[in-house]
Amino acid sequence: KNQVEQSPQSLIILEGKNCTLQCNYTVSPFSNLRWYKQDTGRGPVSLTIMTFSENTKSNGRYTATLDADTKQSSLHITASQLSDSASYICVVSDRGSTLGRLYFGRGTQLTVWP
Amino acid sequence: DARVTQTPRDKVTEMGQEVTMRCQPILGHNTVFWYRQTMKQGLELLAYFRNRAPLDDSGMPKDRFSAEMPDATLATLKIQPSEPRDSAVYFCASALGTSGSPQETQYFGPGTRLLVL
Numbered sequence: 001k002n003q004v005e006q007s008p009q010s011l012i013i014l015e016g017k018n019c020t021l022q023c024n025y026t027v028s029p030f031s032n033l034r035w036y037k038q039d040t041g042r043g044p045v046s047l048t049i050m051t052f053s054e055n056t057k058s059n060g061r062y063t064a065t066l067d068a069d070t071k072q073s074s075l076h077i078t079a080s081q082l083s084d085s086a087s088y089i090c091v092v093s094d095r096g097s098t099l100g101r102l103y104f105g106r107g108t109q110l111t112v113w114p
Numbered sequence: 115d116a117r118v119t120q121t122p123r124d125k126v127t128e129m130g131q132e133v134t135m136r137c138q139p140i141l142g143h144n145t146v147f148w149y150r151q152t153m154k155q156g157l158e159l160l161a162y163f164r165n166r167a168p169l170d171d172s173g174m175p176k177d178r179f180s181a182e183m184p185d186a187t188l189a190t191l192k193i194q195p196s197e198p199r200d201s202a203v204y205f206c207a208s209a210l211g212t213s214g215s216p217q218e219t220q221y222f223g224p225g226t227r228l229l230v231l
Contacts (some may be wrong), residue, residue, distance in 0.1 A: 043118075043205050043222030044157070089157060101170075106156045 002027040004092050006105035014113055017080055021108045023073040023090030031093040035064050035075050038087045038107070047075070047088075077110075085112045116140045118223035120206050126229045132194040135226045137206030138187055145211040146189045147220060148174075148181055152202045160204075163189065164211060196230045203227050 004025045013019050023033070032051045036044035048057045048064040050073070056065050061078045077084055090105040119138045127133055139146050147162040161171035166183040174181065178200075180192045193200055203225040209218035 043207070043225055045222065046219045049219065091157075102159045104157045104159075 002092075002094065002101075002103050004090055004103045004105040006088075006090050006108050008108060009106070010109040010111070012111045012113060013080055015080060015082055019077050019080060019110065021075045021077075021088050021110070023075070023092075023105055025071050025073070025090075025092045025103065027071075027092040027094050027103050029095045030068060030071075031095045033064075033066055033073050033093075034091045035062070035073075036089040036091065038089060040086070044089060080112045082112050082114060085110060118206055118208050118221055120204075120223040120226050122226055123224065124227045124229075126231065127196055128231050129197055130195040131230075132192065133196045133200075133228060133230075135191045135204050135206075135228070137189040137191070137208075137223060139189065139206070139208030140221055141187070143208035143210050143221075144186075145209040145218065146183060147205075147207040147209070148189070148191050149205040149207065149222075150202045151205060151225075157205075160191070193228075196228075198230045201228055201230050 007022045032049055034049045035047040037047050038044040047059050047062050050057050050066045052068050063076045066073045087107040087109050089107045092103045094101050118140055121136045145164045148160040149157055150160055151157045158173055160174040161181045162169055163183050178193055183189045205222050205225045207220040207222045209220045211218040
């Protein structure tokens with residue numbers, strides 16, 4: 001069964017600290033993996049998209065890694081800010097079609113405290 | 115500042131009523147997605163269109179849900195009849211896609227919060 005599991009479910013960190021969010025998947029075949037940030041009451045915003053051949057991609061203070069062999073991805077946030085408080089969602093696409101079928105993680109709720 | 119717009123932002127209706135949600139994709143984008151998000155299920159893809167043609171609606175309950183793109187600037191999601199379990203936030207997203215490309219960035223709208231009583 002194709003699944004995407006994210007951990008931890010929730011996380012609280014102090015402003016300025018780093019943190020790492022995990023995404024493990026069993027989706028096969030694999031096309032790409034996306035990380036989204038969703039602020040409360042708003043739509044998700046794309047942070048990174050990685051294909052099979054990419055093992056790291058950065059977007060400002062956000063760095064995503066992908067290990068396609070172990071089917072694991074992580075999202076590392078450096079020097080966290082209050083505005084990083086949000087839900088972070090991992091989405092994996094297979095190669096069933098042009099877009100691929102999408103498999104969604106349940107998200108990690110990050111809270112950054114001052 | 116190009117963005118996806120959705121109307122209405124909030125909708126409260128009674129069970130059995132028809133609900134129509136509208137989405138205006140970013141001008142020039144040729145791919146439109148409809149998602150549903152609930153606390154219980156998280157984010158789910160309902161359907162998506164490319165160049166106004168439906169490509170995949172396997173995530174959508176066929177008996178009561180329908181999605182259309184009357185033109186390139188408007189996508190609609192209709193529920194008839196609505197049920198309390200349809201209560202959720204419905205997001206529209208658009209992307210500029212090329213056939214075969216798996217790396218399109220999707221831009222989400224603010225969502226329509228639907229409550230069916």
